[in-house]
Amino acid sequence: MTEARPGRRLAVTGAATAALTALAVYGVFFVAPEDADQGIIQKIFYFHVAIAVGSLLAFAVACIYGIRYLRSRDERHDEVSSTAVGIGVGFAVLVVITGSIWAKASWGTWWVWTDPRLVTFLVVLLLYAAYFVLRSSAEGERRMRYSAIYSIAAFASVPLSFYSVRVARSFVHPVVFTSSGANMPNTMLIWFAVSQLAVIGAFLTIMQVELLQRRADKALRRVKLRLETSS
Amino acid sequence: MIAAARPAWGRQLRALLLKDLRLELRTRDTAVAMVLFAVLAMLIFQFAFGNRGDDLTPYAGGILWATLSLTAVLGVGRSWVPEREQGVLDGILSAPVPRLVLMASKTGAIYAYLLAVEIVAVPLVAIFFVRGSVAGDLGLIALTCLLANLGIAILGSLYACLALFARARELLLPVLFLPSLLPVVIAAAGAVNAVAGGTNDLSEYRGYSLFLAVYAVIFGLVAYATYDHVFDD
Amino acid sequence: MSTGAQYVVAAYGVVLFGLLMYVVVLGLRTARLAREAELLARLAEREGDGDRSPEPAAMP
Numbered sequence: 001m002t003e004a005r006p007g008r009r010l011a012v013t014g015a016a017t018a019a020l021t022a023l024a025v026y027g028v029f030f031v032a033p034e035d036a037d038q039g040i041i042q043k044i045f046y047f048h049v050a051i052a053v054g055s056l057l058a059f060a061v062a063c064i065y066g067i068r069y070l071r072s073r074d075e076r077h078d079e080v081s082s083t084a085v086g087i088g089v090g091f092a093v094l095v096v097i098t099g100s101i102w103a104k105a106s107w108g109t110w111w112v113w114t115d116p117r118l119v120t121f122l123v124v125l126l127l128y129a130a131y132f133v134l135r136s137s138a139e140g141e142r143r144m145r146y147s148a149i150y151s152i153a154a155f156a157s158v159p160l161s162f163y164s165v166r167v168a169r170s171f172v173h174p175v176v177f178t179s180s181g182a183n184m185p186n187t188m189l190i191w192f193a194v195s196q197l198a199v200i201g202a203f204l205t206i207m208q209v210e211l212l213q214r215r216a217d218k219a220l221r222r223v224k225l226r227l228e229t230s231s
Numbered sequence: 232m233i234a235a236a237r238p239a240w241g242r243q244l245r246a247l248l249l250k251d252l253r254l255e256l257r258t259r260d261t262a263v264a265m266v267l268f269a270v271l272a273m274l275i276f277q278f279a280f281g282n283r284g285d286d287l288t289p290y291a292g293g294i295l296w297a298t299l300s301l302t303a304v305l306g307v308g309r310s311w312v313p314e315r316e317q318g319v320l321d322g323i324l325s326a327p328v329p330r331l332v333l334m335a336s337k338t339g340a341i342y343a344y345l346l347a348v349e350i351v352a353v354p355l356v357a358i359f360f361v362r363g364s365v366a367g368d369l370g371l372i373a374l375t376c377l378l379a380n381l382g383i384a385i386l387g388s389l390y391a392c393l394a395l396f397a398r399a400r401e402l403l404l405p406v407l408f409l410p411s412l413l414p415v416v417i418a419a420a421g422a423v424n425a426v427a428g429g430t431n432d433l434s435e436y437r438g439y440s441l442f443l444a445v446y447a448v449i450f451g452l453v454a455y456a457t458y459d460h461v462f463d464d
Numbered sequence: 465m466s467t468g469a470q471y472v473v474a475a476y477g478v479v480l481f482g483l484l485m486y487v488v489v490l491g492l493r494t495a496r497l498a499r500e501a502e503l504l505a506r507l508a509e510r511e512g513d514g515d516r517s518p519e520p521a522a523m524p
Contacts, residue, residue: 041471044475090486105471126409127411164417
């Protein structure tokens with residue numbers, strides 16, 4: 001990470017994200033055609049799916065930096081890893097809430113156990129809530145090491161959870177289904193892509209903000225320590 | 232020329248495993264308690280769901296694996312107790328035993344505990360919850376147990392090490408262990424239900440069994456990649 | 465607005481709400497950092513003034 005102008009990089013990422021978000025909202029509501037089957041409700045998916053993918057991206061980053069921490073024992077890798085998990089959990093909460101709204105809109109109930117994505121993200125929330133419980137149960141070097149190991153194991157659990165629900169469901173409903181339609185017209189696909197880019201931008205922006213805050217916190221702590229010992 | 236004879240890893244593994252098992256056989260603490268717990272869990276399920284007089288046969292597989300996963304939490308929590316209680320935890324961690332062997336011995340111990348519980352739990356579930364005979368399906372159910380136990384044991388031994396030094400160990404372990412265990416519950420319950428829950432769907436059984444095997448492989452890889460980092464240096 | 469559209473608005477509203485709540489959290493954290501920084505600045509200034517005055521008197 002360049003020491004020089006993190007502020008500049010944050011501004012660029014943030015501005016790009018804001019622009020992409022505005023573009024996505026405009027496109028989703030004013031340009032993209034309405035879905036033939038689900039009607040206007042389908043529009044929830046643009047951000048629901050984008051945030052879901054963003055959440056998984058965050059957990060993947062956490063896993064990668066967990067591995068990097070174990071190799072290097074560099075505290076900064078643990079910082080990135082734990083920050084990424086935090087953002088991933090935040091996104092996952094949004095996925096579950098928007099998914100529940102979609103379920104209510106589609107099926108009249110606030111929850112369905114038959115949608116693999118919805119169920120998987122509930123499990124994901126539990127998996128990564130445990131990450132924070134683990135983190136607070138240890139201190140110092142052990143905390144970072146255990147967090148790194150768990151970030152890897154938990155990330156392995158995600159596809160396993162998704163596929164276990166999918167496999168179970170496939171025996172009940174043998175037809176291959178995707179709740180948003182397997183063959184999407186390009187007019188819809190492009191706005192999915194824009195929404196996804198907006199969410200990825202949001203992830204990167206929030207990551208930078210969080211890491212900057214931690215850096216500031218640490219620097220202040222160092223100053224405090226220095227002042228306290230010299231007085 | 233003095234050549235120090237170092238025991239092969241296989242012998243070390245067997246020695247460690249036998250130590251744990253022999254200790255268990257002598258006191259029978261853990262196994263008895265786990266079996267009792269399993270039976271109690273079954274009673275809870277019966278009273279929670281069955282008192283309307285419904286036929287619980289389609290849910291027998293689910294009840295079996297709900298019971299086993301909760302019992303597994305107990306077993307995993309107990310897997311380091313022999314070392315802790317005898318105060319040899321530091322000793323064994325600094326002994327010249329390859330850490331992989333140490334982990335493998337814990338995995339083996341958990342596997343054995345689970346088998347011991349299943350030997351009692353499976354017939355009980357059949358008697359309590361299944362109307363109709365399961366005699367023909369016992370082989371397939373046993374196979375499911377053998378497969379699922381592998382994933383559970385690997386997962387459990389890894390997470391038991393993470394919880395080893397924690398203050399609230401009994402709380403931390405279930406919180407860590409159960410979310411990652413959920414796929415096993417889905418697949419194992421599905422497999423048993425496929426053969427014993429009224430219908431007899433072998434392709435479904437095979438699908439779930441394949442999943443259990445994949446689960447064990449994936450977590451085996453994760454454990455193999457991270458086991459060394461679990462222990463303090 | 466049709467009920468379908470209401471749900472869509474609710475879903476997007478939740479996302480927006482989440483984002484704004486995060487901004488609030490950021491604000492609180494920044495306030496705390498500012499407070500600490502001010503405290504440290506005052507501490508440092510006091511140290512600086514303390515260094516200048518009493519020393520010459522202590523020299524033989």
